[in-house]
Amino acid sequence: MSVNPLAPGWLAQPVDANALDAGIWPAQADRAASGAIEIAGVPATALHAAYGTPLYVFDEQAVLDRAAGIRDAFTAAFASAGAEVAVYYAGKAFLSVEVARWMADAGLRIDVCTGGELAVVLTAGVDPARIGFHGNNKSLDEIDRAVEERVGAIVIDSLVEIERVAAAAERHGRTQPVRLRINSGVHASTHEYLATAREDQKFGIPIADAAEAVARIRSHAQLRFLGLHSHIGSQIFESAGFGEAARRLLALHAELLEGGDVPELNLGGGFGIAYTSVDRVTPIERIARELADAVVAGCAELGIPVPRIAIEPGRYIVGPAGVTLYEVGTVKDVVVSGEETAVRRYVSVDGGMSDNLRTALYGADYTVRIANRRSDTDPALVRVAGKHCESGDIVVRDDYLPGDVQPGDLLAVPATGAYCWSLASNYNYVGRPAVVAVRDGRSRVLIRRETEHDLLRRDAGYSSGAEEAELRIHHQPDGT
Structure with missing residues (x-):
């Protein structure tokens, strides 16, 4: 497989673009026999069906384990000094x-x-x-x-x-x-x-x-x-x-x-x-x-x-326990000319800088994987873009996904438990996603998804004819 010259030097082309790095993903994240990513026994496909996307997902046990782990580590380290x-x-x-x-x-x-x-x-x-x-x-x-x-x-x-x-x-x-x-x-x-x-x-x-x-x-x-x-x-x-x-x-x-x-x-x-x-x-x-x-x-x-x-x-406890799910809307290949002509594949999802500002704010790097299926297609360099009217609206700047990534696929971005929901906004009048916890094969809502009604009811102009307008508002799946 040839290496795309647009790939940054630190990013290695994976042998298997389906693999989940245990150092990045929650402890209980893996691929089921169906090919879908499961977190604490709950498939990404089931979470998408129940709550929609974008969706923040927390491995509850991972949060608890990391909280206890850092507490015990520092308590033990200072115990010999009687502190x-x-x-x-x-x-x-x-x-x-x-x-x-x-x-x-x-x-x-x-x-x-x-x-x-x-x-x-x-x-x-x-x-x-x-x-x-x-x-x-x-x-x-x-x-x-x-x-x-x-x-x-x-x-x-x-x-x-x-x-x-x-x-x-x-x-x-x-x-x-x-x-x-x-x-x-x-x-x-x-x-x-x-x-x-x-x-x-x-x-x-x-x-x-x-x-x-x-x-x-x-x-x-x-x-x-x-x-x-x-x-x-x-x-x-x-x-x-x-x-x-x-x-x-x-x-x-x-x-x-x-x-x-x-x-x-x-x-x-x-x-x-x-x-x-x-x-x-x-x-x-x-x-x-x-x-x-x-x-x-x-x-x-x-x-x-x-x-x-x-x-x-803060980040240490909740960051690795969080995963964000998105649905792919469009896939676009862009020819980039330079010392070498190459193709960058833009994969656009139904969220973006309104649910993860860190990439635009800090130049943060993330990892991404297809979450609804496994694919044996050769990996392609991708840039995961959001739906907002900003060229800097990027979720994952550089990673590899199977080359057959397509509209309707689910993507999962790990290590999003810290400073993603906290920095979320309503840019372009997009409602903030729901937050769910998963544990022992079950899921539950921690924070419900914002609806169009939630956004409109703060607007002082939304008074007369409100009932009529509500009938036209699209309501999201559960988690609202």
Whole structure:
């Protein structure tokens, strides 16, 4: 088989374009005898028939296993130092009422960064004391509600927030626990938009200004200083950056101990997952062990006790557990002229940047497979495109599918559990897809599909003649 010159250097032409890489797909994803992809015993064809496409599918057991796995890995790694570990699920990755309950049942706390996320977690019945509230520009109303609900920790992101949180605490007669987010200056090896600790950055307070900020926090009787917080970025594969950030924060932590108690150190999240076959993921047990070694060594050098540790994984827990299903609408071969003339096959699906913005936003790479059947046709280089009126509306920039991919086929894109539904939009007045969970051969709706009625009822012009208009609206399959 000749290699298409349009293929990027990292992408190898597969021997079998039907194969599912175990490092990318959910643990319980495989091909049935029928040729269809099954997730937790539920065929993609059955999910399409029941809920339509596009469709986000979560392997529920995979989510639970990954939550427990990272909890146990960090607990074990820090146990020898006698340090407790609090694991916060970063809700921004994906959040629903049911998923919040999964996290609470797994013993995890939950991190939110808006009033809407807080509302979801409270609706799930999560103990507010086990919630952390982030955000670089929390509104006065969000701060007030967080204090009123007795949220366990508010992360101070700027000097002005110190006074705002203190005022809210005084108003409600509370003592509010707070952390201080520090911009450590560690340059994480990741996409520019995902690196959150570089100097030219909207998040956090520079290390040089931290002592003054903590003094101001401690000057308010209504605030209780918990400790420092750091987040160096997302989709990071090695522990070195986390270790360096920990060392820098520990030096500051030791200095702050001279003025009072500093019970914890929050090292954030950002642990990477595999999206393609070339992504080399470090086992979370190794990252936890190496990070614990760095913290213990740093504390020993400074002559201070190891503090309580907090981490905030999100993508790591839900990313690999999610798969998005699409239906193919058109297939188009485009001749591309250059040093060599070649053909790129555009496979257009019924979703796009409204359900997965990461490709357009970050240049993210994904994997794709035909989900309704097996094919022995030679693989062809494809680009999976969305239906939106943007040339940048691409779901999968480069991968191989069997050359007989055709309209009506189902496609499955793995590793879409994080930051896909969360970033979804109604661009071109497309409703956001349903989200379903699969487990033990069964499926259930977590979030229903948005209908045209859902979109129209927010429009102030949709009033007179509404009943008549509703009769003309096309309603989707179950999941609506």
